[in-house]
Amino acid sequence: MSEETSPPLLIAIDVSDPALADRLALLLGGVAGLRLAAPGEAANIALVSRGQPAGERSEIELTPRERDVLALMAEGASNKAIARQLGISVHTAKFHVSSLLDKLDATGRTDAVAHAARRGVIHL
Structure with a gap:
């Protein structure tokens, strides 16, 4: 039997926090069957940081x-x-x-x- 290989699932990450984006890229980069999209490249899935819900946007100043x-x-x-x-x-x-x-x-x-x-x- 021949084993068919599917093309990898292409994932785009759009996160405003560069450190978080790097962590996600590191974690997802080694997953078999996944490939991270290059900037501007069309992807099957996009992970987008949408920020906080509208009602929760107030800045909280904590020491x-x-x-x-x-x-x-x-x-x-x-x-x-x-x-x-x-x-x-x-x-x-x-x-x-x-x-x-x-x-x-x-x-x-x-x-x-x-x-x-x-x-x-x-x-x-």
Whole structure:
């Protein structure tokens, strides 16, 4: 029996973040049966970064420490665990969590993480 080989599936990537585009190209470049399209080349599939949904476009300004706290919240860390990991007091950890809830317009810790993920503030 002769084995028929199909032409590779041609994929175009249009992502505004160059680092992300490079990561995707690296990951997809080695997949058998796929080939990345050259710029301007017609493709079978296009991966396009469309940004955030219209209702979620507002910029959220988080301090580096708030980002650290948010990352630990996403891992399920308690205020005590956050304080221990970051070398801050539990009171300060609570303050940062409260600030995040306000900035993300969230009703609780899980809601804050979900809002942040939807808005692209963190990547789960």
